[in-house]
Amino acid sequence: MISRISRAGALLVAAAALVLNGCAARTAPPARELPAPAASDGHDRHSASALETARVGYAAADVEFMQRMIHHHAQALVMTGLVAGRADRRELELLAGRIDASQRSEIESMRRWLEKRGEHAPDPSHAHHDAMTSMPGMLTDAQLAELRAATGATFDRLFLERMIQHHEGALSMVADLFATPGAGQESEIFRFATDVDADQRAEIARMRNLLNTIPATPNTR
Amino acid sequence: MTSKTLLALLATATLLTARETRAQLDSTPARSTDPRVGLAGGLDDAREAAWNLRHVVHRPRAEGWYDPDDLGTLRYSSSDLAFRGNVVFQGAFHGLQAWDVSTPADPRRIMALPCPGGQGDVSVHGNLLFMSVEETRGRVDCGTQGIIDTVSSERFRGVRIFDISDVANPRPVALVQTCRGSHTHTLVTDPRDAANVYIYVSGTSRVRSPSELAGCSGRPPEEDPNTSYFRIEVIQVPVAAPQNARIVNMPRIFADSAGAIAGLWQGGTHGEGTQRTAVTNQCHDITVYGEIGLAAGACAGNGILLDVSDPANPRRIDEVSDPNFAYWHSATFSNDGRKVIFTDEWGGGTQPRCRATDRPEWGADAIFSIEMRKMRFRSYYKIPAPQTSAENCVAHNGSLIPVPGRDIMVQGWYQGGISVFDFTDPTKPVEIAFFDRGPVSDTSLVIAGFWAGYWYNGRIYGSEMARGLDIFELQPSEYLTQNEIDAAKLVQVDVLNPQNQKRIVWPAQFVVARAYVDGLMRRDAKRRSWGQGVHAELARAEKGPAAARRTALARLATRLDRDAANAPDAETVRALAGVVRELGTSAR
Numbered sequence: 011m012i013s014r015i016s017r018a019g020a021l022l023v024a025a026a027a028l029v030l031n032g033c034a035a036r037t038a039p040p041a042r043e044l045p046a047p048a049a050s051d052g053h054d055r056h057s058a059s060a061l062e063t064a065r066v067g068y069a070a071a072d073v074e075f076m077q078r079m080i081h082h083h084a085q086a087l088v089m090t091g092l093v094a095g096r097a098d099r100r101e102l103e104l105l106a107g108r109i110d111a112s113q114r115s116e117i118e119s120m121r122r123w124l125e126k127r128g129e130h131a132p133d134p135s136h137a138h139h140d141a142m143t144s145m146p147g148m149l150t151d152a153q154l155a156e157l158r159a160a161t162g163a164t165f166d167r168l169f170l171e172r173m174i175q176h177h178e179g180a181l182s183m184v185a186d187l188f189a190t191p192g193a194g195q196e197s198e199i200f201r202f203a204t205d206v207d208a209d210q211r212a213e214i215a216r217m218r219n220l221l222n223t224i225p226a227t228p229n230t231r
Numbered sequence: 232m233t234s235k236t237l238l239a240l241l242a243t244a245t246l247l248t249a250r251e252t253r254a255q256l257d258s259t260p261a262r263s264t265d266p267r268v269g270l271a272g273g274l275d276d277a278r279e280a281a282w283n284l285r286h287v288v289h290r291p292r293a294e295g296w297y298d299p300d301d302l303g304t305l306r307y308s309s310s311d312l313a314f315r316g317n318v319v320f321q322g323a324f325h326g327l328q329a330w331d332v333s334t335p336a337d338p339r340r341i342m343a344l345p346c347p348g349g350q351g352d353v354s355v356h357g358n359l360l361f362m363s364v365e366e367t368r369g370r371v372d373c374g375t376q377g378i379i380d381t382v383s384s385e386r387f388r389g390v391r392i393f394d395i396s397d398v399a400n401p402r403p404v405a406l407v408q409t410c411r412g413s414h415t416h417t418l419v420t421d422p423r424d425a426a427n428v429y430i431y432v433s434g435t436s437r438v439r440s441p442s443e444l445a446g447c448s449g450r451p452p453e454e455d456p457n458t459s460y461f462r463i464e465v466i467q468v469p470v471a472a473p474q475n476a477r478i479v480n481m482p483r484i485f486a487d488s489a490g491a492i493a494g495l496w497q498g499g500t501h502g503e504g505t506q507r508t509a510v511t512n513q514c515h516d517i518t519v520y521g522e523i524g525l526a527a528g529a530c531a532g533n534g535i536l537l538d539v540s541d542p543a544n545p546r547r548i549d550e551v552s553d554p555n556f557a558y559w560h561s562a563t564f565s566n567d568g569r570k571v572i573f574t575d576e577w578g579g580g581t582q583p584r585c586r587a588t589d590r591p592e593w594g595a596d597a598i599f600s601i602e603m604r605k606m607r608f609r610s611y612y613k614i615p616a617p618q619t620s621a622e623n624c625v626a627h628n629g630s631l632i633p634v635p636g637r638d639i640m641v642q643g644w645y646q647g648g649i650s651v652f653d654f655t656d657p658t659k660p661v662e663i664a665f666f667d668r669g670p671v672s673d674t675s676l677v678i679a680g681f682w683a684g685y686w687y688n689g690r691i692y693g694s695e696m697a698r699g700l701d702i703f704e705l706q707p708s709e710y711l712t713q714n715e716i717d718a719a720k721l722v723q724v725d726v727l728n729p730q731n732q733k734r735i736v737w738p739a740q741f742v743v744a745r746a747y748v749d750g751l752m753r754r755d756a757k758r759r760s761w762g763q764g765v766h767a768e769l770a771r772a773e774k775g776p777a778a779a780r781r782t783a784l785a786r787l788a789t790r791l792d793r794d795a796a797n798a799p800d801a802e803t804v805r806a807l808a809g810v811v812r813e814l815g816t817s818a819r
Contacts, residue, residue, distance in 0.1 A: 104500065108507055188367065188381060188437065195368040195377040197305035197324060197349055204436050205579070212498035212510040215451070219497065 071193035073129045075203070076120045079183060082145050083113040083120075084134035086176055089149070089169065092158055096165040101220060105213075109173070112209060116202075123198065147179015163224060170221045177210040177217075267616035267648065270669030274302055274698065277671070283664035283711065284649070287690065287702040288336050293343050296325055297697070303677035305349065308696040311415075311628065313353045313360075314687045314727040318398055320360065321694055322351030326373070327362060329398050335690055335702055342399045346373035348387065354418040354728040356428050359473055360401060362391040365412030365436050373403070382443045388412030390430055390466060392473050405476045407466050410438050410447035410459035415516045417730045419542045422521060426471065429542045431526075432464040433514040452493050460512040461485050461492045463528075465543055484528065484537065484547045485511050496532030501554035506577070506593060508532050509558045515576070516561040520568060520732040525604075527562035527571045534559050534573045534599070536606060551599065551606045555592045561628055565638045566735045570657050571606065572596050572640065574626035581678050585624035585647045587617035594625040596642070598657045609657035614650045614665070621670040621677070622646030628683035632691075632705070633722040633735040634715045635743050635810075636750045636803040639663070641691050645680030646670055649693055649703065653710070655754075663710035671697055687727050689720035710753075718746035739813035741773050747807035754800065765791070769811075777818045784815030 090110040097103055117134055124131035149157070149172055160168050184207045188194045194203055266280035279286065297307045310322040317333040318341070329342040346362070348369025354361045368377040369387045378386050389408040393401035411434025419429040438449035438459040448455045465480040487494025498510030511532035519526040519539055526537040526545060536549040553575075560576035577594035578584045584594040595613035599606040618624045622645070629642030638655045648667030654660040671677035679697030686692075693701040707713040721738055737743045745766065752762035765787070772783040791808035795801045 104503065108500070184437070191381055192377075192379045193381075195366075197366060197368075200349075200366050200368070200436075201305065207437050208435075208509070211451075215497060215510065216499045 068127065068196045068199055069190070069192040071187060071190040072196065072199045073124065073127070075183065075187045075193070075199075076124050077130065077132050078145055079180070079206070080117055080120050080132050080134050082148065082176075082180060082183065083117050085148055086110075086113045086173070087117075087134070088154070089157065089173060089176065092165075093169065096161050097169065098162045098166050099220075099224075102166050102169065105216065105220065106169075109213065116206065119202065123202070145179060146182040147176045149176065167221065167224050167226075170217045170224070174214055174217050174221070177214050180206060180210050181214075265616040267618075267665065267667040270667060272621065272670040272673035274671050277669035279666070279668050280648075281666045281703075283706050283708040284651070284666045284691070285704045285706050286666060287704055288338060289699065289701050290330070290338055290340070291699040292323075292697070293328065293340060295345075296323065296328075296343065302671060302697055303679055305678065306347070308350075308678065308682075309694045309699065310350045310682050310696070311352045312683055312685055312692055312694050312729075313355045314685075314692075315355045316725065319687070319692055319700070320353045320355060321700060322353040322362060324349035324351055324366075325375075327351065327353065327360070327393075327401065329395075330700060332690075332692075332702070338700060338702065342401065344373070344401055345375050346391070347375055347377075348412075350414060352413070352415045354416065354430075354731065355395070355726055356418055356420070356728075357470060358394055358396045359404075359428075359468065359470070360393040360395045361416060361418065361430055361468075362393065363413035363416050363432075364388055364391060365414050365434065367439075369412070371406060382440050384443075386439075386443060388436075388439065390416055390432060390476075392468065392476055394473070404473045405468075407432075407476050407478065408444050409434055409464050409478070410444055411436050411513070412439075414513075415730070417517045417519055417526070418728045419519045419526075419539065419731065420521060421542045424542075426469060428468050428470060430466040430468060430476075431514075431517050431519070431545070432466060433516055434459075434464070435513045435515060435531075452491075456492070458492075463514050463517070463545075465545070467543060480543050482545055484514075484535065484545060485530065485533075486547075495530070495535075495550055496552050498532060501552070505554040506557050508552065508554075508556055515559065516730060518562040518564065518730045518732060520564045520734075522734045523564070523568035525564070525568065525601075527564060527573070529559040529561045529573055531559055534562065534571075534597075534606065536571075536601070536604060538604075549605050551608065553597055553608065555590070555595070555611070556597065557593070560626070561730075563629060563631065563640060563729075564732055565654070566631060566633070569601050570609075570638060570654065571599050571601055572612075572654065573599070574628075574642075576625050576627065578623075578625055580625055580627065580645060581623050581676075583618060583620045583622055583624055583676060585614060585616075585618040585622070585644065586620060591615075596626050596660075598654050598660060600657050610660055612652055612654065612660035614644050614647050615662060616647075616665075616667070618647050619670060621672055621675060623676060623678055623680055627681070628685070628729065630685040630727075630729045631732075631735065632686045633719045633737070634711070634750070635718050635737050635746045636800075636806060637715070639711075641684045641686050643681030643684040643693060645682070645696070647680065649681055649684040649691065649701075651691075651705070655750075661710075663708065664705060666693075666701075666703060668698075683729070685727070685729050686719075688723050712746070712749040714742050714745040714749050718743045737810070739810050739817060741769060741814065744769055744807060744810045744814065747803060747810065751798075751800070751803060751807070761794070765807075772814075780818040781815050784811050784818065788812035788815060 090106040093106040121131040184203050270278040307325045313320045319330040321328045326346040327344045330338045331341045332338045348364035349366045352363035371387045390413045392405040394404045413432045414435040415433045417431040441447045448458045452458045462481045467479040468476040483492045485495045486492045495511035500507050509531040514528045514530040517528045524540040526539045528535040533550045537545040556575040557577035560574045563572045591613045592611040595611040598609045624647035627643045632639040641651045651664035652662045671679045682694045684693045691703040705716045748765050752758050772780045788808045788811040795804035798804045
């Protein structure tokens with residue numbers, strides 16, 4: 011059974027013209043009184059209405075989540091791009107390599123999800139500054155500059171602290187998504203957000219462990 | 232030999248015909264001649280390749296159970312299967328269906344109940360049917376409109392229980408809500424307690440709000456010892472009063488000896504060049520084998536063995552990890568309980584992971600032997616034919632094929648098709664049959680393929696995510712004789728839930744003895760004349776009058792027991808002797 015259906019795949023599903031109303035989930039009819047569900051032999055189910063009601067669409071909040079998360083991920087790539095030449099620990103390079111690969115793949119998935127639905131898919135390399143700083147966990151310019159200036163064990167420690175902060179921001183974006191009425195209902199977005207949540211939680215735990223092995227007042231190289 | 236080399240060799244070996252020479256083995260690039268390579272795509276008209284399998288019939292998804300504009304959307308994907316009598320229950324992310332397969336060449340859809348929420352994993356026990364729901368769109372009333380409120384008493388995530396006395400009209404009798412929903416579940420029966428059955432719930436999603444379901448906590452264990460992570464739920468279902476089903480235990484089966492509940496794999500790599508393995512804070516699927524008192528849990532970052540002699544209180548007795556596994560996904564025991572196969576769902580099932588560039592030991596099956604209730608790694612198995620980037624492919628669900636004296640499994644590999652392989656020698660798994668279609672689309676990845684391939688009462692049933700249902704029959708080959716197929720078909724059960732394994736027992740019939748002999752002969756060329764002799768004696772005895780048959784078979788059984796003493800596979804020879812002896816004593 012599918013688990014942690016990921017990214018590229020879940021969202022690479024057949025290209026299709028957007029038929030759904032972008033707000034279908036929010037405009038769905040109110041819950042009806044709950045009789046036992048009606049079974050059938052399946053052949054009576056081709057009525058258009060049956061199909062329409064089965065289409066739990068995506069909500070505007072889903073689109074916004076994907077668009078914002080692309081920018082959020084893009085900053086993680088900026089951070090991982092600083093590792094080479096600055097990091098002291100080999101483990102840090104490995105960790106950064108993994109984060110880099112998974113965030114890139116997720117960016118592609120998010121872009122496909124948006125494109126397939128005819129929604130604007132932001133180019134991660136052209137983010138608006140405002141968009142970048144208004145999201146939870148995002149590093150400020152000053153924090154980025156501080157990271158850029160660091161080397162050795164100081165860099166290692168700072169990188170982990172900032173990446174944990176950054177990942178926690180992503181978790182809070184997922185939490186906000188599911189706390190938005192009508193959002194996170196569509197199977198694909200449910201999976202994607204679930205996966206981001208699971209992966210980033212796991213990475214936070216690993217980074218905390220790694221952080222614990224680095225002295226608080228490190229000797230610089 | 233490394234497992235990688237072994238797999239490459241196996242890949243080559245399965246493609247060779249008897250006439251091909253050793254020189255070709257050395258010079259021909261592996262895989263290039265596999266008929267599964269280069270199959271043209273299409274939803275209904277993809278090209279197909281079959282080897283030692285006959286495709287009996289195909290049935291597409293029902294009208295209304297797919298989105299013509301989005302053929303691969305998970306919203307409508309078919310999922311797992313369960314079997315009772317002549318009925319095949321097929322789960323889907325969109326609901327529940329049933330097929331009457333009394334006439335296997337003409338399966339009839341007899342029920343289609345929209346009831347969304349994914350994944351729709353199903354099991355049956357008597358007149359009860361259980362179904363997994365995990366998504367936030369799942370509704371108490373099976374409605375298809377989703378739920379707008381973020382906290383709602385109308386939301387359902389957990390295990391639905393239906394009464395299926397009338398298969399065409401399932402009647403909801405109970406709903407058991409869980410914090411992470413139910414990604415999969417496993418039916419567990421207690422031989423000492425027929426009044427209750429148990430459901431092990433594997434939830435893999437986010438934890439929901441405690442305002443929606445009291446007690447749920449998505450906080451990490453260091454902040455909240457009552458976190459909803461790092462556990463499974465055990466539901467007790469009184470068979471006569473299923474409406475009273477309730478969670479009776481939430482065992483911390485990943486705890487270490489010091490009691491830390493996050494005691495197993497912490498997530499991450501195993502060193503440079505290894506796979507990144509998920510953290511063990513959940514099981515993805517659990518397979519219970521009650522007759523040996525064990526369950527195998529495929530639990531994200533680990534494969535674990537559970538002692539389930541007290542079904543309500545599963546207790547972990549062993550765990551393994553693997554540097555090539557990304558996500559421990561499902562498990563299947565051998566019939567003797569001395570081997571267990573775990574699958575690795577690298578990429579989550581929606582990624583192309585069987586390309587020529589993907590490592591053969593990643594996204595594969597890992598075969599373990601079990602000795603003194605401890606697991607030991609033996610080898611990997613992955614389908615040997617490379618698939619395209621337009622085909623999601625990785626190891627997925629399967630079951631045993633009951634061929635006497637051999638360990639054979641059929642398995643779905645999503646768009647990698649159906650693969651049948653022999654793992655009698657756990658160090659040398661070998662493919663013996665397959666079926667494959669081209670991708671749904673030649674140009675883009677449309678999620679589809681075989682969620683599962685299961686053997687049930689003589690046939691192989693495939694649940695195709697985007698294409699519906701397929702039924703296959705095994706064909707005799709140099710890897711499997713007609714005797715072996717006929718013996719497998721003799722095993723008839725009333726019900727099959729593949730994650731609730733039951734011991735396979737063969738009736739004492741001549742064809743079962745012959746199947747054992749065929750297998751023994753294949754395994755060792757030096758046994759040829761020995762086997763021919765046994766076959767001749769069986770044939771003579773079968774034709775003779777009862778008294779002579781009794782004598783001849785008793786004599787043969789004694790001789791076989793003697794032969795067993797010197798055989799490397801003594802147990803198989805002794806099993807053959809046992810069948811022959813029983814044939815003799817029952818002769819009249």
